[in-house]
Amino acid sequence: MGARVRMADPADPRLAELRDLNRAESRPDRPGGSGLVVAEGRLIVERLLASRYPVRLVAGTAARLDELAAGPGLPAGATVAEVDRATISAVVGFDFHRGVLATADRAPEHSVAEVLAGARTLLVLEGVGDHENIGALFRNAAGLGVDGVLFGAACADPLYRRSVRVSMGHVLRVPFAHLPGGTTTWQRGLAGLRERGFRVVAMTPGESSAPLWEAMAAERVALVVGAEGPGLTEHAMRACEVRARIPMAAGADSLNVATAAAVGLYERARTLAGPMGQPRVT
Amino acid sequence: MGARVRMADPADPRLAELRDLNRAESRPDRPGGSGLVVAEGRLIVERLLASRYPVRLVAGTAARLDELAAGPGLPAGATVAEVDRATISAVVGFDFHRGVLATADRAPEHSVAEVLAGARTLLVLEGVGDHENIGALFRNAAGLGVDGVLFGAACADPLYRRSVRVSMGHVLRVPFAHLPGGTTTWQRGLAGLRERGFRVVAMTPGESSAPLWEAMAAERVALVVGAEGPGLTEHAMRACEVRARIPMAAGADSLNVATAAAVGLYERARTLAGPMGQPRVT
Structure with a gap:
């Protein structure tokens, strides 16, 4: 001691x-x-x-x-x-x-391969520049069973003091890594996830997206979310296999990015638990 | 003009x-x-x-x-x-x-009866004393199809400047009313909701709660949430028909109250939409 x-x-x-x-x-x-x-x-x-x-x-x-x-x-x-x-x-x-x-002190960041090892559910972030949102995303990820977080381009530092605090310390627990590349190239990492058997799901509002509950039944899922306002880049959405949306009421705004991710991750946990006669994903 | x-x-x-x-x-x-x-x-x-x-x-x-x-x-x-x-x-x-x-200027608040009229989904709050959480709850309620919000005891003012701002103005759109009574008596209003045909669902973690997805299939649902930390009072939980929880990962904290409500309201919207062969609630 x-x-x-x-x-x-x-x-x-x-x-x-x-x-x-x-x-x-x-x-x-x-x-x-x-x-x-x-x-x-x-x-x-x-x-x-x-x-x-x-x-x-x-x-x-x-x-x-x-x-x-x-x-x-x-x-x-x-x-x-x-x-x-x-x-x-x-x-x-x-x-x-x-x-x-x-x-x-900071420790060397995990590699992408380390974050992927054994993971069934990943959260991938693009353009989340707000430290409070980063913290809330980690808190929600930890609570809802995410195995790791991957950063695309233009995200805030998860180890910033405010991120640590808002995450309730979960940035110190949930493994994370940065996908290599810049704002228009990091998305190649999403193709890499698909090659490794992940269904890569873009969370994005709009009519071309399926309701969230149709997207989550896969052995491995990577949920990709972008910043409020701009949302995911076209580059990122094109690199995803599925687009999924939270059905929203008329006249409402989109949800905060950490809240939207919580809803998506809840749906993933529900699908994995296989309730109400739906096939349990194995 | x-x-x-x-x-x-x-x-x-x-x-x-x-x-x-x-x-x-x-x-x-x-x-x-x-x-x-x-x-x-x-x-x-x-x-x-x-x-x-x-x-x-x-x-x-x-x-x-x-x-x-x-x-x-x-x-x-x-x-x-x-x-x-x-x-x-x-x-x-x-x-x-x-x-x-x-x-x-403030307008006279809606009556409870006005908020209930025609409503299928209500959000009920107890002990949410933080203006930012109140704002976020209204934003999420508006986005996820809540027809009205009812306040139990010990909640912050929804028309406070900070609540209005965090809600993106949705406190000005979503009807709300305060249930009468004090901290140990307002819960009688929950019995009133049950008499009017609402399934009153307490969101509360713990083993005695059912997974959220088993709780929402009713014609009318009132979702009851309490402040982070203390959660709902025993008085409130006893006045509810069902206790429901978000399944949480080991070692995690509970979610922020507005985030938890968003998950609950999403589950309600999903149930109403009747996906994947589940009976549509009518």
Whole structure:
């Protein structure tokens, strides 16, 4: 277990990486893809401790550190700082009431092959540039049984602080990888999924799409969603085998991308469970 | 059509109700339930103009006002202020780039009987205290064919500015009413729904709940959801006929309440559409 050190001085250099946390997301020294992983609050810190990301620092109140020590245990090799709420608030720059936070280095990303190994249900994202949506997509993916997430082009960083928080830490659990290529070439990776036996389903509104429930009965499914507003590119839709839509009421807008994905993934889980006399997919 | 008046002075008293919009939600002179209805951006302003709420003021750039005049028309009896972006930004207190906003008085709320009339699918909320979740619930309800929303106790104000915005204006379209009673008595309204032929379905995780897809095949369904975390009260669950759950993966959290409702409402829409040989509910 890491040695636990009391720190009472907000200027303590060992706490430097927590300084001005609200501004950390826009720091020029932390460009997209290279920032530290930050976990806030007990639940997400526990998921970080259980993850493959090398923990650097855990800073928390005595009570929170005791809980972690009694639960998953505190990481060896990391700095474990016992701080009171006033100190941690002064360091991070806002009233930090969650009692514990932690940082970790990024680990090398999984390969696409690693994400695919054994997977039956994948979620593929294109053009989802909003960190909150990325987080919500991972939360929904984890809840609804997705085996892995693949990124096409133009998506936000899943390990950004806000994505981690909104995902409830599930970005640290659900394997993900980036398909290679740029905005008009990454879609070749979808052909690769089809070659490996995945039915690649584009979620897209419109009359040329089948109702969602007609699309999911396959041994392996990759559900492809795009950003709200623009939706999937034509390149992406052409690389998919099936187009599926959520039937929408007249006069309504499309759903938020994370909500739409949750509906699609629920339909996938329902199909796999084989309810009401429908053939169970095996 | 309302007479269009150019206003270039941010101190113009005719624009007073837009002043410091970001602070307006916490103004002591606008307690919950009595504030003005505020619509921001073209889409939501159009929904306000098409609603039953009496419009007081429309303030926008010349281009945006022209669009409204050519589309739904500008409301007679309301002040129509032509302003440039700098003026409107100075009034509301932040850079307002959407080009148009509008205010309306609240209209008397629908009665429960009005919301029920002709409805086949209702959404019932308990303890949803977050304005963003209320907005998202209305957006999802509108998209997935809900005929009306009923509020149990302890819910946030659906006409709060933030709820209106997150709902994409659908709180102005989907009829809603509050069931009478307090935190432990409002649930009698659920018994009233059952007497009127609604299957009242509690969405709640846990082994005693049936999978969602077994719960929705009824002529009339009222789907009842509670806040994330605490979920529905025992009082509410006891007043429901059926408990239904979204099957969740191991190690996952529950879904966000608006996301869970979207999944439930999708399942309801799917059941009504009667796909794949299942009997169409009539």
